[in-house]
Amino acid sequence: MGMRVNPDMYSVILNGLQTNAQQEDQALQQVASGQKLNSLSDDPAAAASLVNLRMQSSSDTQYLQNISSLTGSLNVADSALSSVVEALTTAQSVGVEGTNPTLNASNRQALAQQIQGIQQAIIGLANTSYNGEYLFSGTAATTQPYVADSTSTSGVTYKGNDSANSVEISQGQAMPISLPGSQLFSNATTNVFQSLQDLSNALTTNGNINGATTEVQNALSYVSTQQTFYGNSVDRLKNAQTFLTQEQTQLTETEGNTLDADMATAVTNLSQTETTQQALAQVGGQISKLNMFDYLPTP
Amino acid sequence: MSSLFGTMSVALQSLLVQQGALQVTANNIANANTPGYSREVPILEESPPILSGNTMVGTGVTLKSVQSVRDNILDLRIDQETSQQSSLNSYVASMNQVQALFNETQGTGLQTYLSNFFNSFQSLATDPTNSSLRQGVIVAGQDLAGAFSQTSQNLATLQQGLDQSVTQTVHQVNQLTAQVANLNQQIQEVSNAGDNPGSLEDQRDEALNNLSGLIDTAVVYSNNGSVSVTTTNGTLLVSGNQSDALTTQVNSATGMHDVYGQGTDVTSSIAGGQLQGLISARDDSIPSTQSSIDNLAAGLISAANQQQKDGYGLNGAKGVDFFTPFTPSASGSNAGAATTMAVALTSPDQVAASSNGTPGDNGNATALANLQNEPIVSGQTAGDYYSNLIDQVGNDVSNATSEQEAVGLVLQQLTNQQKSISGVSLDEEATNLITYQQAYEAAARVISTVDELVGATLNMFTPS
DSSP: OOOOOOSOHHHHHHHHHHHHHHHHHHHHHHHHHSBSOOSGGGOHHHHHHHHHHHHHHHHHHHHHHHHHHHHHHHHHHHHHHHHHHHHHHHHHHHHHHHTOTTOOHHHHHHHHHHHHHHHHHHHHHHTOEETTEESSSTTOTTSOSEEEOTTSTTSEEEOSOSOOOEEEEETTEEEEOOOOHHHHSBOSSOBHHHHHHHHHHHHHHTOOHHHHHHHHHHHHHHHHHHHHHHHHHHHHHHHHHHHHHHHHHHHHHHHHHHHBOOHHHHHHHHHHHHHHHHHHHHHHHHHHHOOGGGGSOOO | OOOHHHHHHHHHHHHHHHHHHHHHHHHHHHTTTOTTOOOEEEEEEEOOOEEETTEEEOOOEEEEEEEEOOOHHHHHHHHHHHHHHHHHHHHHHHHHHHHHHTOGGGTOSSHHHHHHHHHHHHHHHHSTTOHHHHHHHHHHHHHHHHHHHHHHHHHHHHHHHHHHHHHHHHHHHHHHHHHHHHHHHHHHHHHHTTOOOHHHHHHHHHHHHHHHHHSOOEEEEOTTSOEEEEOTTOOEEEETTEEOOOEEEEOTTTSSEEEEETTEEOGGGOOSHHHHHHHHIIIIIHHHHHHHHHHHHHHHHHHHHHHHHTSBOTTSOBOOOSBOOOOOOTTOOOTTTTTTOOBOOOSGGGSOOBSSSOTTOOHHHHHHHGGGGSOOBTTBOHHHHHHHHHHHHHHHHHHHHHHHHHHHHHHHHHHHHHHHHHSOOHHHHHHHHHHHHHHHHHHHHHHHHHHHHHHHHHHTTOOO
C-alpha cells in the first residue's frame, strides 16, 4: 500500500495561494508607490540611512538658501562700494583741479563745495541698508553707522561696531558676511571722510591741496582694496553653491537608489505572481473533478 | 456439526457489523470538512470459534471498536509551532503599528522636524534681527516639540491597546482551559463506560490547539485518557477535570496588567502564543522605543536650553530656556521627556541669536544650528541617534517577520503531515462504502440462502 497523502488538496493549494498573494501584495505595493521601501522593516538599514541622507540634504537646502540671501546683500554692498570708489575718483580729480594756480578763491570754494557734496554722497552710501539692515555697521545692523557730526574733525561719527557676523555656507565652513564700516572706510593711517574733509578745508583755505589730494588718493586705493572682500565673497558663495548643488544631486541619487523600486523588476514580479495564481487556481479546479464517488454506480 | 440456524446467526451478525462499518464511513464523510476531526476506522474482529464436533468453526465477525486515527506526538509538535506562530503574528501586528509612527520611507516621522528646527537657526544666522526668521525658529521648535509629544502619546496609546488585549487573551485562555478540563472529565466517563471518546478527543485537540495559539503549552497524556496542561515554564493550567485560571493584576510601576498563575507573577515567563507576542511588544519593544524617543527629546531640550543661556535675546537680555526644562528622575530615566516637550519662549525676541548682547550678532544662532552636529544624545548627534532608532524598530519587525515565515512553513508541513494521517479521504471512504455494501449484500444473500435451505428442509416433511 502506498503512502497516504493529505486528502485535503485544497489546503495545499490554499497555502500556495496565500504565499503568492503576499508576494503579489508586495510587488503591487512597489509598483503602486514606485518605492521598494514602503515600511522600515522592508530594509531597516536602508531606512536608517535614509534619515541621515535627508538630514544632510535638508541642511544643504538650507545652506543654499543662506547663500542666495547672502549673495543679495553682498552684491548690494559691493555696488555701494563701487559707487564710493567712483565718488572718490571724482574727488581726486577735483583735488588735482584745485592745484591749478590760475584758480581764484571763489573757484576753489566751488570745488570745496563739490567735495562736500561727495562727502555727503559717500555718507549716504556708507549707510546703505538691505532688507532694513545697515550693511556697514558691523553687527549693529539696526544702527545707522554714519551720522554727520560737526564736532568731529572728519565731519562724521561712526556709530556701528567693529564686529562682523559669520554664516555657515556648508557644513563646518563659516564665512564672514560683511566688513564693519570702521574697517572699510578707515584704518590707522587712512580715513575716507577725514581725507575729504581735509581736501575741502585745503581748498577753502588754499592750504596743502596737493597733500590733501594725495590723502584722498590713498583713501581711494584703501577702499578699493577693501572692496575686493565682497567680490571674493561672492565668488566663494558661487563655489559653495556649485559644491552644494552637486552634493544634493548625489544625495538625491543615493536616496533614489535606496528608495525607488526598479520598475522593470517590480512589474515582472507582479506578472509572475499573477501567472502563479492562475496556475494554482487551475490545479485547484482540476482537483475538484477527481472523486471516487463519481464512479460509484447510481442506485 | 454446525447448524443452519448457527449460519443464519453468523450472517445476521455480519449484517449488523457491516452496518456499523457503514455508519463509521458515513460519519467520516459527514465530517470530511470539520476542523479538528480525525477520521475513524471500524476495528473488525473475528468472533471466537466454537468447537463443532471435532472441528473448530468460525462464528462470524464482531465490531470491536471504532478508533480515531491520530498521532498525538504530531499534535503536540503542531501545538508548539502554533504557539510560536501566534506569538510572532501578534508581535508583528503590534509592531507594524509602531513602525508606522516612524515611517521615514513615506516621509512621516521625526526627521523633517529635526531638520527644520536646526535649519531655522541656520536661517536666522543670516539675518539675526529679522523678526519673521525669529518667529520661524519658534514655530519650528513648537512643531518639533509637538511631533515628539504626539509620537510619544501614540506609542502610549498602542501600549494601552496591547494591555487590553493581554487581559482579553488571558480571559480566552481561562475559557479554553476550563473547556479542556471539562472534556477531560467527559472523556474519562465515556472511556470508563467502554465507549469510543473519539469525537470528544477531537474537540479537546481542537481546544488544545486553540490554547497553544494563545499561550505556550506543555501537554501530558495520562493513561486514563485525560491530559494535563502547563505552560512550558511549568505554570499549571489544567490537571484532570480541574483548570487553574490565570489572573491579571495592574502593576503600579508600569500601569500595565501583569499575568499571575497560582499566585505567582508569570508575565515574563510566558514563552509562546498570542500572549507572549503582546507582552513582548508591550513590555519590551514599545518601552524601548519610548525610552529612545524620551532620550532624544531630553538631549534636545537640554542642549537647546544650555546653548540659549549662552546667548542673548534681541533685547540684549541673557538667554532663557528654549524648551520647558526637563529633569530626569533620580534613577536617571528620561521618561516623560517627549510627552511633555514644549517651547518655553513666549516671544521671538527671546531667541538668543546673539553671543555678546549686540542684537545683530549671530554667533549663538550659528551655535544653536550647529547642535545638529554635536553629540547631544548618549554621545551621538540627534540625527544619528534617531537613525539608530529607525534601524532598531525596522529590525524588530523584519526579524520577527522572517521568523514568522520560517515557522509558517514548518507549520504547513506539520499540518499537511497531520492531515495525511487523520484527514478524511473521500476516495478512501467511497471504496470502504462499496466494500461494506458488498459484504452486507453477501451476508443478506447468505440469510436468504439459509432461508431457502430451511424451507427445503421443512418441505421434506410436508404431508403430500
